[in-house]
Amino acid sequence: MSTRSDRTYDPIAIEREWQARWDREGTNSFTLDELRTAERPFYNLMMFPYPSAEGLHVGNIYAFTGADVHGRFRRMQGRDVFQPIGFDAFGIHSENFALKAEVHPMDLIPANVANFTRQLRRMGGMFDWGHTVDTTAPEYYKWTQWLFLQFFRHGLAEQKEAPVNWCPSDMTVLANEQVVVGACERCGTPVEQRFIRQWFLRITEYADRLLDNLPGIDWSDTTRKAQRAWIRRSRGAEIRFPTTGAAGERANGDHPAAIPVFTTRPDTIFGATYMVLAPEHPMVDAVTANAAREEVDAYRARTRAMDLVARQKIEKHKTGVFTGGYCVNPATGAPIPVWIADYVLMAYGTGAVMAVPGHDERDFDFATAYGLPIVRVVADEGEDADTPLAIAYEYPQGTLVNSGRYDGLSPEEAQRAIVEDLAAEGMAENRVSHRLHDWCISRQRYWGPPIPIIHCEGCGPVAVPEEDLPVVLPRVEDFRPDESGVSPLARVRDWYEVACPSCGRGATRETDVSDTFLDSAWYFLRYPSTDFPDRPFDDEVTRRWLPVDTYIGGNEHAVLHLLYARFVAMALHDMGRLDFEEPFTRFRAHGLIIREGAKMSKSKGNVIIPDPIIERYGADTFRLYLMFLGPFMAGGDYRDRGISGPHGFLHRLWESVVPRDGELAGGPPDPELEPRLHRTIKRVTEQVRALRYNTGIAAMMEYLNAVRAGGRTPVRAEVEPLVRLVAPFAPHIAEELWRRLGNGGSIFDGANWPEFDPEKAAERQVRVAVQVNGKVRGTVSAPRGADREAVVALARAEANVARHLEGTEIRKIIHVPDRLLNLVVAGKAARIR
C-alpha cells in the first residue's frame, strides 16, 4: 500500500537505501572466482586520489563521476566491469601536511582514507570495495620494493652521484618533472643544485620505444603530444674536438685528448669558431690554463650557487669565461678557443657544444657579446659566402659556403657527408639524443617506502632478499627533514644497522625512501590481484584483465605518472613478467572545473564543498549537473544556480514514472513520440560512448520535455527506456524507478541498455529547408526520401519561396535529400526588399 510520501522523490533516502543494498548484495564487487572467470572483462580505471585532509574536492568528484558513468554504461552493455579505487597516500604532500598539523602521518592517513571512503560511497561510484589499495600499507609497498629490486637485478636501477634539484624548503631532491621554471612545484621555492648520490631508474633506455609506441595507442592527442615533447628525440652527431697543448702551461699535464660535442647541425661545423663547455663539465679543469684559473673558478662557483634558478630565465643575457684552452676544429684543422658558459647545460647531450654563431641564435648572442668570430657557412637564395649575418640563419635550407670541399651541397647532403668523413677518421658518429633524463627516485624524506638496499663496505649495494620484504618504514616521532641532505631515517640507528645479506658483516640500510611516482607507476597491476598476499600480481588474473581498457584522469599527469607507468610496464614485459608492454589501451584526459569563470583556489575562497550540495540535492543531481556543465574532456564552468536544471529534470522523471495520483498507464507509445524515443536512444548511446555527456543529457531532457509537453501523461513504454538511459548518470534514482517498474534486482545486472531500432526511429515526414541563392526562404514538409523533383514542386508552392522565384530563371538546383534544397537563380531576385 503506497502512501503519499512514498510517492515523493526523496533522493537522500533512496540513495542511502541503494548504497546499502549494493554493499549487501555485492553488486559492484568481484569475488576471486568471478575475477578468474569473467567472460567479458572490462577494466575501467581512474587515477586514484591522494587522500588529503580536506576531503574530496570537486575536481576529484568530476573525474570519478565521468569515469563511473563510462563504467556503468559499459556494464549496461553487458561487460563485466571491474572498477577499483585506492589511495595514493605516500609522499611529500602528506608529509608536509602532517608536519604542519603536527600529526604523525601514520595517524593522519587512515583518518583521511576513512573520510574519502565515506565520500566516495556517498557519490554513488560503482567501486569494488573488496579490491582497494593503499600505497602506504606494508602489504602494498612490499611489492613496490619488490618492483625496485627487479629493476636493480636487471641493471635498470643504478646509483650515481649527479647534479640534482634540491628544494631548500622541502629539504629534498626533486625530479626534473617536479621543477617548474626553476622552482619547486610543491612550494614554489627556488631550486638549488646539489651533488648527491641518488638512485636512478634508467628510463632513457626506453626513450625510443616510449616514443615509437605512441602512435599505436588510443590516447587523447594532447597527452601523446605532451609525452612526445617531453621525451624529445634529436638526431645528430657526436663529434670529438681534440684539445691542443698550445695554451701554455697547465696544472696537470694529462689533459684529455678530445672533447665530445653533440650537434644536430654537423653541416655547420666549418662555422664552429669556438667551443663552450657547461661550467660543471668534468673536463673544465683539464683544459683551463693557469692564467685563467682564478676567473674560471669564480665563474663556476657563481653558476653553481644560482644554478637552475637564474639559469632558466630566458631573457638573461649570456655570460661566460675563456678558459685559456684550445681545441682543434676537426673539419678546418684550426684551433678554436674553449669557453665555459652557463647557457650550456650539463644535463643535455655531452655538456659541451661546438658554437656556430652564424647559424645558432644563442651562439650568435654570445659571440656578439664577447667579440668572437662569426662565419657564414650556409647561404640562402640570393646570398653568398660574403653576405653579412645580422642575425643567425638557422634554417637548414640553402647551400654550403666557406666549407671547403663541401661548398655547394645542401645542408642535408652536407650533414651526411661530413659525419661520414669524420667517422672514417674516428672523429664522429651519428647519434640520437633525448631530452628525457633518467628517473631519480631517491627522496631524502620519511614518508615513503624505504629503498630496499643494504650498503656493505665489502659487497657494495646489496638487494634486500625478497623473503625479507617489506622493509617496514619504522614509526619515527621526529620525522622532520634537515639541512643535512639525508633522510630522517638516517637518525634511526637501530633500524639502519643490519647485517649484510651477502657476507654477514655489519652494514647499513639505504635511508632514502622512493618517489611517490613509483608507488603509482604499478598500482593498476595490483588491484585485480589484491587477493594474493604472496605475489605482486597473479599471472592468470592479469592476463584476463590487463591491459586496462579505459583509463581516465587529469592531463596534469601526462608526462609524469603516465610516462613512468608505461616505462614500468615495458620493463616488466621485457623481464617476462607481463605479456603486454602498453598498460593503458585507451586513455582520456578530462577537463577542469572552474567556478563562475574563475579558477577555484583556497586563497580565493571559491572552492566548492561537495558535501552540503549532496545533502541538499542528492548525489544523483550533483553527478548529473557536473556531467552537464560542458564536454567532459574539456571541463566546464560551475554556476551555483545551474544545478536546478538537472534537479528539476530528475524530479520530472520521477513524477513521470511515479505519478502523484494513479498508476503509470500501459499501452503502446504515442506514434508521434516513438521516432523521437529511438532517435534519443541513438544519440545518447553515441554521445555517452564518446564521453560527450553534456549533449547526451541534453538529448534526454529534450525527450522528456516532448513526452510531457502540454501536461500530457506519459505511458510506461515512453519513459521506461529513459530510466535505463539515465542510469549511468543517476544510478540511485534509476535503481529505484526500475524497481517501481516491477523489476527485481539491480538495473546494472544484465545488459539493460536500451536497444535502438532504426525502423522505429525513421520519420515519415521531414522538414526540408529551401534556399534561394543560398539564403533560407522557407521550409517544406516532405515525405522522407522524396526525390528532387518532388521537393522542388513543394518548394515552388511555398509562398515566400515563390515570391523569391518570381521573374527569375533557375540555373542550378542543389538537393541534399531530407535536409535542404538550394535553388540558384538569375534575374531580379536580388532586388526583393
Added chain:
RNA sequence: GCCGGGGUGGUGAAAUCGGUAUACACAGGGGACUUAAAAUCCCCCGGGAGCAUUCCCAUGCGGGUUCGAGUCCCGCCCCCGGCACCA
C-alpha cells in the same frame, strides 16, 4: 619563442564528412493553477527595421574558395594550458 586547446546570446554551452546558427540548461519577463508558497505547465527571450507576411545584420578581426562557410584556405588579434638557452 615553440607546441597544444579555444574565442558563438545576459550566462554555461549546441551545431565541425560545409547544408535551416544559437539545441539543452541557467538567469530574466509574462501567464495558468494555488489561500499562499513550492512543484508543475504554457508563452517570450541575439541585434536592427516593420502593424505584419517579412527583410537586413550577427559565430574574435581582415581577405579568399563555394550554390552555400561557425565549419575549409591565407593573413592577423586575444584568452587558457604545457614546454622553454635541449646545441
